[in-house]
Amino acid sequence: MSRPRLAVLISGRGSNMQVFLDACATGLLDAEIGVVISNRPGAPGLALADAAGVPTCTIDHREYPSREAFDRALAGEVSGRAVDLVLLAGFMRILTPAFIEPFAGRLFNIHPSLLPKYPGLDTHQRALDAGETQTGATVHYVTAELDGGPAVLQAGVDIRPGDTAESLASRVLPLEHIIYPLAVRWHLEGRLSLRGSRAFLDGEPIPAGGMLLHEIGR
Ligand code: GRF
Numbered sequence: 001m002s003r004p005r006l007a008v009l010i011s012g013r014g015s016n017m018q019v020f021l022d023a024c025a026t027g028l029l030d031a032e033i034g035v036v037i038s039n040r041p042g043a044p045g046l047a048l049a050d051a052a053g054v055p056t057c058t059i060d061h062r063e064y065p066s067r068e069a070f071d072r073a074l075a076g077e078v079s080g081r082a083v084d085l086v087l088l089a090g091f092m093r094i095l096t097p098a099f100i101e102p103f104a105g106r107l108f109n110i111h112p113s114l115l116p117k118y119p120g121l122d123t124h125q126r127a128l129d130a131g132e133t134q135t136g137a138t139v140h141y142v143t144a145e146l147d148g149g150p151a152v153l154q155a156g157v158d159i160r161p162g163d164t165a166e167s168l169a170s171r172v173l174p175l176e177h178i179i180y181p182l183a184v185r186w187h188l189e190g191r192l193s194l195r196g197s198r199a200f201l202d203g204e205p206i207p208a209g210g211m212l213l214h215e216i217g218r
Helices: 015-026 044-051 067-080 097-103 123-129 165-188
Strands: 005-010 032-038 056-058 085-088 107-111 134-141 151-158 192-195 198-201
Touching: 005 015, 005 044, 015 032, 015 044, 015 085, 015 165, 032 044, 032 067, 044 056, 067 097, 085 165, 107 165, 123 134, 123 165, 134 165, 151 165, 151 198, 165 192
Parallel strands: 005 032, 005 085, 032 056, 085 107
Antiparallel strands: 107 134, 134 151, 192 198
16 A cells, blocks of 8 residues: 655644655654645745755746635645645644635644644743743644644643743754654554544544643553
């Protein structure tokens, strides 16, 4: 049987994408990357994918008259690559139902906060400004609500005196690199699914905030 194919959508650096390239290459994930798509020409992650011999493609959102037109082009490109799962990995565009609906239940995102706290941008700075004692990252299924789809897996870090947005990002990012492929592995193994607006793992509904990395046996 052929291995499941993943599309990874990026806008920039591509460190989460690189984790998927590595996971597929080492067999940690029994899958292959069918395409890496960037909405930004020259995104550094594209060069990483090229170096790994993975097909890449740029769809520049500035060339489309509306979000929906861009999303339809993106959906067409992804569909044409015959992929099973779509992973947003630092993809900095808000998607409309024109993209989300065709891939419902097969579309994941990684977000650098403990959702439902701090959807959107500047998450670490906002967590600091609010005096939080913890922040982290969340893998979630994507639905039409921005950063609002059912959470699957979270990992947290304690906020220490003197922390900055940069120091938090440097502690949270390695956790993103653990929880994202883990959630995708669960999905590919058939253990994880989206049913309606709820995520299920091993037949059990996942609690609203998602599973916590430090509480699970992997
Ligand atoms: C990550 O922090 C991710 O959570 C957020 O954007 C950043 C992307 O980093 N959505 P990278 O491009 O994967 O290195």
